[in-house]
Amino acid sequence: MRRELFEADHQAFRESVRAFLDREVVPHLAEWDAAGVASRDLFTVAGKAGFLGMAVPESYGGGGVDDFRFNAVIGEEAIRAGATAAGLGITLHNDVALPYFLRYCTEEQRRRWLPGIASGELITAIAMTEPGIGSDLASISTSAIRDGDHYLVNGAKTFITNGINADLVITAVKTDPKQRHKGISLLVIERDMPGFERGRNLDKLGLHAQDTAELSFTDVRVPVGNLLGEEGQGFRQLVANLPQERVSIALAAVASASVALEQTLEYVKGRKAFGQPIGSFQNTRFVLAEIATEVEIAQTYLDRCIRALNADELTAEDAAKAKWWCTELQGRVVDRCLQLHGGYGYMTEYPIARAFADARITRIYGGTTEIMKEVVGRSLGL
Known part of the structure; x- marks a missing residue:
């Protein structure tokens, strides 16, 4: 289509x-x-x-x-x-x-x-996740206490994409540690501010060329002029921007599944077993027929989400649907495509092996599948 x-x-x-x-x-x-x-x-x-x-x-x-x-x-x-x-x-x-x-x-x-x-x-990054605190954003402990014309920031973040390269880090902090959601604000912490340190560039299963870092803040003096929006509005700001992030992740997931399908089609047409291309076996045809159908259906829904995003009509629950469904689809597709490659699929010289490792994180970052289902479930009045 x-x-x-x-x-x-x-x-x-x-x-x-x-x-x-x-x-x-x-x-x-x-x-x-x-x-x-x-x-x-x-x-x-x-x-x-x-x-x-x-x-x-x-x-x-x-x-x-x-x-x-x-x-x-x-x-x-x-x-x-x-x-x-x-x-x-x-x-x-x-x-x-x-x-x-x-x-x-x-x-x-x-x-x-x-x-x-x-x-x-x-270069920009956004720092929400903390050691021991992922989905429960209201429980972050990185604090930003007002001190005249500055905030004094203390705490740590982890799993920060672009964390090594970033010059501007949008950082979720507690400007009122006594509050949960209402105590969160967003501060832009800049490269080379005294007390801002980058820890390890984390060694990940996949996405090896992507720097993912630990960040720490020790009495970092951040000007009040680096506050994004108003104090106490950070959680609302994050919630408002998450649908676009989740559509972006869903988009990458469907693209990855589509590329895996194309690569596997090419492989099964050339690879022979028992004197014939493995693509001629009924099981191969059925598996790839299922994949082709699911990818196209996911692409159609995702394209509707992108149109809704452009029209400022995309809801949090529709973005959550796209995110969890498309990333779970990516995992299934890449796994089945690797299986059709046989032993060669396990070799990192083949793109499908790298795609397999890269795919695993998409069901976690940007909101886990479980959190996405919770968002959808609550929208149903449950």
Whole structure:
């Protein structure tokens, strides 16, 4: 079934993104995987090419086009190029962090940060998760106590995407430690602020080129001018922005499943057993028929979610449905495709093996499958 989500401008943009990835990203993938982090140059060259901050107004150096379909193109093409891990840094920057700066910055903050975000000179991250505290955000203990014109920040965060490269870290803190949800605020903590330390670049099962770090804060003096929005509104701000993040994750999941299907189709047509291509066996046809059907159905729902997001009509529960269903689908698809590769599927030289390792996290970050089902269940009045 023909996708109707994209228009001519998006298709032209796709060709540009594909050429950029082939030229600037693919040649460095092995190097970045080994290093456990993509070069900061990835962001500056992406910014120069116009692939960062598309929604940033032109007056601040951005593209001036608030259309998530351009974000979708970047996410899909990064996965198609085999650059899932490196591409995640860009999608985190564009899809997850940027909306906070666009929605909650003061004019002074916009002038200070948006040009660098659009150019790639200022890399962004968002820090919510703490050691021992994941889904229960209201229980975070990182504190930000007002001290004149500054906040004094103490605490720690973990599993922070872009944590090594980031210059601006949107940090969930407790400005009123006596409160739960109502005590949370968002502070932008900047690189090289005294007392802000980066710990390990975490050694993960997959997504090796994506830096995922531990962060710690010891008496970090953060100017009050780095507060995003109002004190005590952090939880509402996070909830308001989570649907876009979850659609971004669902998009990557469906793209990954689609690429795995394509790669496996090619493999089973060429690989022979018992004197014939393994693609000619009924079991292979049935498995791939099921996968093709499920991926297309998921893509159709996801495309509707993207249209709703662009129209500012996407609900939290619809985004949660997309997130849990598409990431669970990704896991099933990649696992079944690896099985059809046989022993070769377990070899990391084959893309399906790397896709298998990369896929496991999507059912966890951005809200676990269990939390997504809770969001949907509560929307049913249960």
